[in-house]
Amino acid sequence: MVTGNAMLCGVIGNPVGHSLSPLMHNEIAKALGLDYIYVPCPVEHGTLGEAIRGAYALGFAGLNVTVPYKQEVIPFLTETDVSVRCIGACNTLVRLPDNGAANKGYKGYNTDAEGLFRAMRGQGMEIRGRACLLIGAGGAARAAAYLLVREGAASVTVLNRTPDKAEALAADMRRMAADGGEIAVAALPLAQWRELPGNSYLAIQTTSVGMHPHTDAAPVEDMDFYRKIAQAVDIIYTPSETRFMKHVKAAGGQAAGGLDMLICQGVAALELWNPGLHVPDEVISRVREIMEERLNG
Ligand code: ATR
Numbered sequence: 001m002v003t004g005n006a007m008l009c010g011v012i013g014n015p016v017g018h019s020l021s022p023l024m025h026n027e028i029a030k031a032l033g034l035d036y037i038y039v040p041c042p043v044e045h046g047t048l049g050e051a052i053r054g055a056y057a058l059g060f061a062g063l064n065v066t067v068p069y070k071q072e073v074i075p076f077l078t079e080t081d082v083s084v085r086c087i088g089a090c091n092t093l094v095r096l097p098d099n100g101a102a103n104k105g106y107k108g109y110n111t112d113a114e115g116l117f118r119a120m121r122g123q124g125m126e127i128r129g130r131a132c133l134l135i136g137a138g139g140a141a142r143a144a145a146y147l148l149v150r151e152g153a154a155s156v157t158v159l160n161r162t163p164d165k166a167e168a169l170a171a172d173m174r175r176m177a178a179d180g181g182e183i184a185v186a187a188l189p190l191a192q193w194r195e196l197p198g199n200s201y202l203a204i205q206t207t208s209v210g211m212h213p214h215t216d217a218a219p220v221e222d223m224d225f226y227r228k229i230a231q232a233v234d235i236i237y238t239p240s241e242t243r244f245m246k247h248v249k250a251a252g253g254q255a256a257g258g259l260d261m262l263i264c265q266g267v268a269a270l271e272l273w274n275p276g277l278h279v280p281d282e283v284i285s286r287v288r289e290i291m292e293e294r295l296n297g
Helices: 021-032 048-057 082-087 112-122 139-150 163-176 190-195 243-250 259-273 281-296
Strands: 007-013 036-042 062-065 092-095 106-109 131-135 155-160 184-189 201-205 229-234 254-256
Touching: 007 021, 007 048, 021 036, 021 259, 021 281, 048 092, 062 259, 082 106, 082 112, 082 139, 092 259, 112 139, 112 229, 112 259, 131 139, 139 155, 139 163, 139 201, 155 163, 155 190, 163 184, 184 190, 229 243, 243 254, 259 281
Parallel strands: 007 036, 007 062, 131 155, 131 201, 155 184, 201 229, 229 254
Antiparallel strands: 062 092, 092 106
């Protein structure tokens, strides 16, 4: 149902034509009978500030932000959530009430970490107290890094091809944890994975290795590496089963792909835009089937 009073949300990025978010949000809204519409909004380079002000003027209740604007959008926010400050990127804007000129605009959140959290919880992957591996140290790794700190992992080893980047992310994680609980963070060049002392890690794979169309690649090929992993999530969702996931399973571990994270970060945004809303699991399952059809069809 879309009436003249519909809540208006959308995604800004460049390009946005490939985004699955309009399909996902509009299917959830249909299933829940929400008076809501979610539209794709391509934003030309150099016009991001105008786009945000324009969206506010047009009454957009919320926006998602995708490539290449997740960092660039931050100076245009009126307020930022701790998730944005720790991750250094923003994927969700929530309209602030218009209480006069001072605080007009949007508050920025990052729901990637919350999406990953919900997806892992749905797979029975508990973070608290676990020895974890974070594979990769790029932009996508930062949301996972924040989550591992937030959820109280016992230890995290950041494994990355370029050692300096692993060190830098590990240092950032120690800063994120500074006023929180105990967490031991180490950095290790990916090629030195044999130095890992444990044998039942919870691993989060955040590199682009194995993503369509290069599906015959994995960050590590040696099966001894995978025998150290009890549970793993690969945040890649194309293909639905990556070579990394196949290796984890072949070594006797449990592996999940990135589609649930994609869906759950969208659901977390929808719930921020609609306080009090809870999207039931049956709706999420149905939307997951629709998205799988779109990805595989
Ligand atoms: P994103 O925002 O998707 O994380 P990114 O910031 O470019 O993209 O980071 C890509 C990640 O994938 C990095 O950790 C990168 O490792 P480097 O820091 O060494 O570049 C990792 N990566 C990309 N190709 C890789 C490969 N062939 N082998 C190992 N790691 C790779």
